[in-house]
Amino acid sequence: MLVRTFIANSFNRDLILLIIISVAIGAFLASLVSMAANSYFSETISTLVGDYGEFDVIINVREEMKAEGRAQIEKVLGQVYPGAQLKEGPTLTGLTSFFVGLPAEYKTKPTYEALSNTFGSVPGRSGISIMTEPRVTVKGVPEGARNTVIDQIMPIDGVLFAFRDGGSVTVIISTLDKSAYVNDEVEKLLKQYQLIEIAFPVGSEPDNPIRLGEQIAEGIRNDQAVGFAESVAADTNNNEMVYLVSTMLELKRFLAAYITQVAVTPAAGVTFTPGDMIAFQGTAANEPAAAGTPESGHVLVQVTEVGGDGLAKGMITQGDGSQMTNKQGYVVINNTVGGPAGTASIHNPRQQLGNALTETAKLVGQIPGFAQDAEQMTAVASSALNNYGSSLGAIDQTLSGLEGAGATIQAATSGLANINTSGIQAQLDNSSRALGGLVGTFQVIKVISPDIATSINELTNTQQNLNNLRAGLIELDNVAANARQARTAIDNIVADGRSTVATLRAFDVDSARQTLSNASTHLAQVQQFDTPLIAAQLQVLGTAVPNLRDDEISRSIKLLDQVISGQVSPSQRIQILTNGNVSPDFVSPVIYREVGHNNLSLYQSELGIVEPDPRAEVMTILMQVKAILAGMIALIAAVLFLVLDHTAVMSVIRRQRSANTVQAKGWRRFFHCLKNTLTAPECLYGMAVGATLLTSMFILAGGGIPYLPWLGVPLLGALFGLLVANNTEKISPVAVDEVTAGEALGLSFDEVMREIVIPNGRPGLLQQLNRRKMKFK
Known part of the structure; x- marks a missing residue:
């Protein structure tokens, strides 16, 4: 009913039409200006770098x-x-x-x-x-982590592909509307990881940071139960480059180990610092002269380390250590020779290595002769073992003969004259010679079986006893009284012989043969070695190593440092990629253990930094500028329409309210004025029209104001409407006398507005729309 009544009023319909046309004109102007500015800036960028994409x-x-x-x-x-x-x-x-x-x-x-x-x-x-647009670039990703980042980015929705772009990872996005989403997802991905950087001060750098980084990562995974830890200072997946760099690092370490080591004891009042240069006479005719410049024949030593006692250690950068016959050194400052620096002592590992290689080559050359001699000894020992059984049989026969001889001696006690002592002597002679041969055989066996020494001693004793017995038999003819004593001696000899035979039969002949067979096999393998080739190569190495000059080594080390620094991070830093929840303090015990000392610093940093597409960012800025321009034009248009068209209406509403309002007095007047400022009809009208105009124009023109949410747009329009309403009589005053006269003539409200108020008001759209309905033109 209220709406019908409102629309039934013809002037209200005029106001609705006015608002619609005002919104259309304001939105059109705002869109036109913003689009023109956006086109201008876009065209300027396109002229420089082409159209987007x-x-x-x-x-x-x-x-x-x-x-x-x-x-x-x-x-x-x-x-x-x-x-x-x-x-x-x-x-x-x-x-x-x-x-x-x-x-x-x-x-x-x-x-x-x-x-x-x-x-x-x-x-x-x-x-x-x-x-290529749209894209996202991830800066600062370590070399060894780029493949991991690419693999993690590829499954993100909207990503076409990701690739290495110099020191960064670039992500190509399918469409522009996916750019913000991909950007957010990449940032979330990077936050899942972190870098633990291990920085080494000068003098404490590791020899091979690649290998040490892998050891630290493995230790963190195993000891701290961290699910993910990788060394990323270098790309370990790029095997060829890693192997090359690792080889160069090891080569550098080898050269540094075999460069001539120079230790300089400082002269009185002289102190050294790393980097100082010291000159020695070398091959030059004269020592370095004060205030002169070093000559090409002088040996120059650069200080690399200074001990607590002032002793300086250095590296030769010109000349060779073998040229330092004169150990007196002189300070060199800015390529100018100064006073005495001290005396030097040198240690040349290359010369020692060359001598060791030469002596080793000589030893290798003697190996074939050693093998042949040992093989011959093995053959002799094998032959002795083959005669072992027959030798024991001869001993048994000898002992049996001795027993017979004892019986004969016993019988001879009653008649020595009938005893054939010469036969016994001959038999004893044969037995002694047999024992002598057996002792000789056992002497050969003793080379491979030292345990037989006791048996040899016993056989020797037995042989000596036989010789003694033979001497006794010679005297038997003259000493018959000693016959019984001879029998006792023979019994002792037989007993000792039987004990010796038992000991000999306990010897493990088969084990000795197996030992000799194994020794023969090993000697055959030794003889198969190409010892002349080995000796020749050792001689080549022994000749080549001393040919490396110290200045060549120092320059090679510097060159290797330059090449290595271009492929991996400096040796003063190792980077470990871990999960985002791992702190440096948590893994520091493992790091200190693997490094071997705690003279280092630990830092925590992000895996990478997301750098959005510059062109997309410019386009985003242009879109924001376009929205701001549209919003500002809409705001200006809304205020103009309020001032030019609606102030006349608000002035009439204010006049009618003032005519029907009883003026308050005293303190109530203040509150009454404050209430009218906010809730008076003309104020409500101004706020409603202002909010409607501004919000509609913002929506149609795509306007926007930074830091102003959409809820603030109608509030801003209402605020400007309130300000205009409170100043409406100043902006568009009403001709009170003419309005009163018209009302006295019986004109209706619509007629008063169309014939008197609007024509006398500010020139605007309402005045133009009102002309077609005026009767008194």
């Missing part, structure tokens, strides 16, 4: 070579990327930019990773940059 690569060429560079770029594009687009850009700071747009089929990961090699032949080239 038009080009993919920027090739910078030195200005003086741009003609040759352009010709080569066109040739490469025709051969490798047929259908590619080329545009010459502006020249800034002596570099001309060439923009290359690749066909869609070539926008792949292998293509982007090979761009540097593809355009490597361009003369005057000063760099290649990727500008």
Whole structure:
């Protein structure tokens, strides 16, 4: 009912039409201005770098070579990327930019990773940059972590592919509306990891940081039960480069170990610091002269380390340690020789190594002779073992003969004259010789079986006893009384002989034969070695090692440092990639243990920094500028429409309210005025119209104001409407006399507004719309 009554009033319909047309005009103007500004700035950017997504690569060429560079770029594009687009850009700071747009089929990961090699032949080239849009770039990712980051980014929705771009990882996004999502997801991914950096001070650097980093990562995984820990200072997945760098590190360590070590005892009042230079006479005719410059024949030593007692250790940078016959050194400052520095003592590991190799080569040359001699000894020992059984049989026969001889002696006690002492002597002679032969045989066996020494002694004793018995038999003819004593001696000999035979039969002949067989096999293997070749190679090494000069070694070490520093992080730092919840304090015990000391520093840092697409950021800024311009134009239009069209209406409403209001007095007047300022009808009207106009224009024109939420837009419109309403009589005063006269003539409200108020008000849209309904023109 209220709405019907409101619409039934013809002037209210005029106000609704006015608001609709005002919103349309204001939104159109705001859109037009914002779009014009956006088009201007976009066109300016497009003129410089092309339209959004038009080009993919920027090739910078030195200005003086741009003609040759352009010709080569066109040739490469025709051969490798047929259908590619080329545009010459502006020249800034002596570099001309060439923009290359690749066909869609070539926008792949292998293509982007090979761009540097593809355009490597361009003369005057000063760099290649990727500008494919939209994209996200992750800066500061360590070399060894880039593959991990790429593998984690690839599954994100909206990612076409990710690839290595110099020292960064670049992510190509499918569409612009996915850019913000991919950007957020990449940031979340990077927060899941962190880098623990191990920094070493000068003098405490590890010899091989790659190997030490892998040991630390393995220790963290095993000892601290950390699910993920990898050394990422170098790309360990790039095996060829890692092996090469590791080899160079080991070569550097080898050279540093075999360079001549110079220790300088400082002269009185002289102190050294690392980096100081000391000159020695070397091969020059004279010692370094004060105030002169070092000659080419002088030996120069650079101090690398200073001990607590002032003793300086250095490395020869000119000349060789063998040339330092004169150990007196002189200080060199700014290539000028100064006073005496001290005396030097040198230690040349290369010379010791060469001597050791030469002596080893001589020893290797004697190995074949040693093997042949040992093999001959083995053959002799084997022959002795083969005669072992027959020798024991001869001893048994001898002992049996001795027993017979004892019986004969017993019988001879009653008649020695009938005893044939010569036969017994001959038999004893044979037995003695047999024992002598057996002793000789056992002497040979003793070489491989020292345990038989006791048996040899016993056989020797037995032989001696037989000789003694033979001497006794010679005297038997003259000493018959000693016959019984001889029998006792024979019995003793037989008993000792039987004991000796029992001991000999306990000897393990088979084990001795097996030992000899194994020794023979090993000797055969030794003889198969190409000992002449080994000796020759050792002689070559022994001759080559001393030929390395100390200055050549020092320069090689510096060159290796330069090459290594270009492929891996400096040796003063190791980077361990772990989960985001692992703190340096948690893993510090493992790090200290693997490094071997705690003279280091631990830091915690992010895996990488996300750098959004610059062009996308510019486009985003332009969109924000467009929204701001639209919002500002809409705000200006809303205020103008309020001032020019609606102040006349608000002035009439204010006049009617004032006519029907009883003026308050005293303190109530203040509160009454305050209430009217906020809730008076004209104020409510102004706030409603202001909020409607501004909100509608913002929506239609796409306006926006930084830090102002959408809920604040109608509030801002209402605020401006309130300000205009409270100043409506100043802006558009009403001709009271004419309005009173019209009312006295019986004119209706609509007629008063159309015939008197609006024509006398501010010129605006309402006045133009009102002309078609005026009767008194």
